[in-house]
Amino acid sequence: MAEPLLQVRDLRTYFTTHEGVVRAVDGVNFTIHKGEKFGVVGESGCGKSVCALSVMRLIERPAGEVVTGEILFHGVDLLGLTEEEMRFVRGGQIAMIFQDPMTALNPVYTIGNQLMETIMLHQRVGKNEAFDIAVQGLDDVHIPNAKQRMGDFPHQLSGGMRQRVMIAMALSCNPDLLIADEPTTALDVTTQAQILELMHELTEGRDTAVMLITHDLGVVAGFCDRIQVMYAGRLVETGTADEVFFEGKHPYTAGLLGSMTRMDEVRTERLFSIRGAPPSLINPPRGCRFRPRCDFADPEVCKKTPRLRELSQDHYVACHFAPNLDLRRVRKVEKEPAA
Amino acid sequence: MNKKRDQISVEANGHRELPPNVLLRVHHLVKHFPITKGIFWRKQVGAVQAVSDISFDVRRGETLGLVGESGCGKSTTARCVLRLLQPTSGEVLYRGEGITEDANAPTEIVDIASANKEVLRLLRRDMQIVFQDPFASLNPRMTVAAIVAEPLVVHGIGNRSDRVDRVKELLQVVGLNPEHTNRYPHEFSGGQRQRIGVARALALNPSFMVLDEPVSALDVSIQAQVLNLMEDLQTEFGLTYLFIAHDLSVVRHMADRVAVMYLGKIAELADRDTLYERPMHPYSHALLSAVPIPDPEVERRRRRILLEGDIPSPVNPPSGCRFHTRCPLAQAPGVCSEEVPELREIEPEHWVACHFPEVKKII
Numbered sequence: 001m002a003e004p005l006l007q008v009r010d011l012r013t014y015f016t017t018h019e020g021v022v023r024a025v026d027g028v029n030f031t032i033h034k035g036e037k038f039g040v041v042g043e044s045g046c047g048k049s050v051c052a053l054s055v056m057r058l059i060e061r062p063a064g065e066v067v068t069g070e071i072l073f074h075g076v077d078l079l080g081l082t083e084e085e086m087r088f089v090r091g092g093q094i095a096m097i098f099q100d101p102m103t104a105l106n107p108v109y110t111i112g113n114q115l116m117e118t119i120m121l122h123q124r125v126g127k128n129e130a131f132d133i134a135v136q137g138l139d140d141v142h143i144p145n146a147k148q149r150m151g152d153f154p155h156q157l158s159g160g161m162r163q164r165v166m167i168a169m170a171l172s173c174n175p176d177l178l179i180a181d182e183p184t185t186a187l188d189v190t191t192q193a194q195i196l197e198l199m200h201e202l203t204e205g206r207d208t209a210v211m212l213i214t215h216d217l218g219v220v221a222g223f224c225d226r227i228q229v230m231y232a233g234r235l236v237e238t239g240t241a242d243e244v245f246f247e248g249k250h251p252y253t254a255g256l257l258g259s260m261t262r263m264d265e266v267r268t269e270r271l272f273s274i275r276g277a278p279p280s281l282i283n284p285p286r287g288c289r290f291r292p293r294c295d296f297a298d299p300e301v302c303k304k305t306p307r308l309r310e311l312s313q314d315h316y317v318a319c320h321f322a323p324n325l326d327l328r329r330v331r332k333v334e335k336e337p338a339a
Numbered sequence: 340m341n342k343k344r345d346q347i348s349v350e351a352n353g354h355r356e357l358p359p360n361v362l363l364r365v366h367h368l369v370k371h372f373p374i375t376k377g378i379f380w381r382k383q384v385g386a387v388q389a390v391s392d393i394s395f396d397v398r399r400g401e402t403l404g405l406v407g408e409s410g411c412g413k414s415t416t417a418r419c420v421l422r423l424l425q426p427t428s429g430e431v432l433y434r435g436e437g438i439t440e441d442a443n444a445p446t447e448i449v450d451i452a453s454a455n456k457e458v459l460r461l462l463r464r465d466m467q468i469v470f471q472d473p474f475a476s477l478n479p480r481m482t483v484a485a486i487v488a489e490p491l492v493v494h495g496i497g498n499r500s501d502r503v504d505r506v507k508e509l510l511q512v513v514g515l516n517p518e519h520t521n522r523y524p525h526e527f528s529g530g531q532r533q534r535i536g537v538a539r540a541l542a543l544n545p546s547f548m549v550l551d552e553p554v555s556a557l558d559v560s561i562q563a564q565v566l567n568l569m570e571d572l573q574t575e576f577g578l579t580y581l582f583i584a585h586d587l588s589v590v591r592h593m594a595d596r597v598a599v600m601y602l603g604k605i606a607e608l609a610d611r612d613t614l615y616e617r618p619m620h621p622y623s624h625a626l627l628s629a630v631p632i633p634d635p636e637v638e639r640r641r642r643r644i645l646l647e648g649d650i651p652s653p654v655n656p657p658s659g660c661r662f663h664t665r666c667p668l669a670q671a672p673g674v675c676s677e678e679v680p681e682l683r684e685i686e687p688e689h690w691v692a693c694h695f696p697e698v699k700k701i702i
Contacts (some may be wrong), residue, residue, distance in 0.1 A: 010561055011605050025586075043558035043559060043560060044558055068341065088462070158649045160649055161649070188408035188409055188585065188650075189408065189585070189587070189626060189629040189630050190408065190625055190626060190629045190645075190646050191408075191649070192629065192631075193628070193629035193643050193645055194646070195643055197643065197645060211406065215558065215559065216631065217633035218588075218630070218631025218632055218633045219557070219631050221631065221632065221633050221634055221635045221637075221638045222631050222632075222635070222638035222639075222641075238340065239634040242635055242636070245634060245635050246635075246636075255560065256559055256560060257633060259559055259562070259563035260559055260563075260588070261562075261563075261566070261586075261588040261589045261591065261592040262588055262591075262617075262632060262633065262634070263587050263588040263591050263615065263627070263630050263632060263702060264634075264637065264702040265591070266612065270567050270570070271566055271567055273562040273563035273564040273567055274560040274563070276565075277528045277530060277531075277561065278486050278558075278560075
């Protein structure tokens with residue numbers, strides 16, 4: 001395996017609210033290697049976005065705080081950097097694109113202006129040179145008439161175009177890691193296919209690692225090498241895409257796959273559904289957080305927090321009974337036997 | 340040519356007929372939203388052609404899926420069908436049965452697009468809608484009991500205690516705790532709120548329901564619960580659904596027949612398996628190939644058909660076939676940019692609006 005680029009160790013990010021402390025991320029470990037496409041999946045409120053914001057040190061204080069943990073990027077702990085040093089990491093070495101490009105772009109500046117600002121901050125180049133780099137960037141994301149479009153304001157572009165501008169901006173400084181937080185959720189399927197293809201093309205050429213955060217298992221299946229499944233602020237399962245999809249050992253992973261409708265599949269009787277709803281993170285269930293919704297839970301054993309256990313190299317599961325559960329009833333994705 | 344046909348259908352309005360298995364017929368439906376200029380002398384300078392001349396049938400007891408990308412007019416169509424919007428022209432014929440207890444109830448086929456208020460009011464008992472956003476479609480100041488009972492109050496059905504019983508029954512039907520009648524919407528999760536919306540829609544025992552993106556705002560594990568609920572209700576109460584969604588995998592699971600819309604027109608209409616397995620319109624090809632499938636092995640094998648550019652503006656749609664500007668098969672200049680393709684029945688039950696249709700296996 002390539003060398004590790006980002007190592008997150010025991011990350012805990014809490015938010016203080018009127019009702020109590022929300023443990024949005026509660027003890028998460030993961031590693032992203034150089035040039036790897038890493039997917040983080042989970043339902044809303046599972047802490048996947050907070051993970052990304054913690055890495056970028058964008059957690060707003062004093063409401064939220066990274067309580068403990070280490071975020072090693074190229075071996076340097078980002079949590080120990082000053083705000084000034086962090087400014088050069090952000091955008092320069094780690095770039096981020098967001099779900100809604102309209103709110104991520106400033107409506108009162110032209111897109112050229114915003115692109116050049118990033119380039120001039122990180123690359124020490126003059127205005128003219130920055131202009132050329134920006135035009136090249138827009139060209140790379142296949143925006144036609146890049147030079148003319150530099151003077152456009154964000155509202156003059158369609159959703160797909162705006163997301164292309166965001167990608168151009170994020171990649172303008174050749175970052176080592178691109179964090180994409182639901183980059184295609186707000187887009188239509190045909191546009192989503194265009195954007196994913198573009199992200200694939202651009203990051204492959206530059207050997208940029210991608211951390212793709214999404215709730216859509218279909219998107220990660222096509223895009224990612226390795227996947228991590230999160231539930232209620234904790235890691236549930238992590239492994240290569242094939243391991244998670246075909247040999248997933250956690251009841252939640254299996255349930256999630258089982259409850260998805262698939263376009264290439266004729267309707268079976270009913271969809272499998274996970275009962276109940278995700279727990280509140282102010283007062284989460286003791287022990288295994290999936291326990292109240294799990295069909296396999298044992299009232300005694302599951303009161304203890306399951307450790308992340310290694311099943312094979314790269315494949316880790318946080319379940320007391322893994323890998324001995326029979327999940328066939330739940331899981332729909334089966335690997336076809338090798339012919 | 341189209342004008343001529345419209346006239347004929349208007350003339351034939353005197354006695355309207357529908358095949359016995361058809362519950363609702365949309366006939367040459369058009370909806371334009373005017374664009375105006377000026378403050379004192381508002382003059383119309385253009386129109387957003389949200390829906391331009393579409394026709395389809397909804398059969399009794401089936402689920403018709405209406406799919407397409409944002410801005411293709413699928414929600415506008417649904418709202419015109421319920422006359423939440425006044426159609427610019429066209430007919431929406433509905434078989435007004437099941438509401439005959441009332442003396443002056445329409446017993447025969449009614450044109451919703453031109454029905455008067457009184458008739459409309461009676462019809463609305465029979466047709467209901469579930470909206471996409473369960474956070475916006477429930478009044479935050481009303482209790483669950485008041486929300487679910489409101490249709491009963493509006494239509495003057497039952498007395499207070501009857502309604503309390505009916506609300507409890509409805510909550511039970513949609514899988515909520517009937518003890519929770521005095522709670523407010525904010526005390527429920529997204530999936531539960533959507534169930535409240537469904538209970539409200541069921542209150543009047545409708546026979547036809549429009550489901551406008553009912554699960555798009557929900558998480559995957561909750562989506563499955565709500566989809567299962569809708570299927571159960573359809574079986575139990577013999578409901579007919581018009582199911583609107585942009586998620587083609589959900590539609591494959593729910594619908595019996597599927598209509599694909601593009602820029603205010605129907606591109607293709609066929610029964611579910613035909614549409615997914617043997618699509619003929621190039622837009623259906625592109626749409627189906629863009630949908631991700633949660634299976635890494637399948638994804639590695641697939642080849643995507645990527646469309647160029649964005650959807651054109653419905654204010655100024657392309658001439659001829661509306662898809663010709665992005666179509667990989669289009670011959671422009673030529674017939675595609677000049678002639679509007681009619682929705683033709685190319686094989687039994689398989690309607691395609693394309694000059695050069697071809698079967699392509701996408702999945």
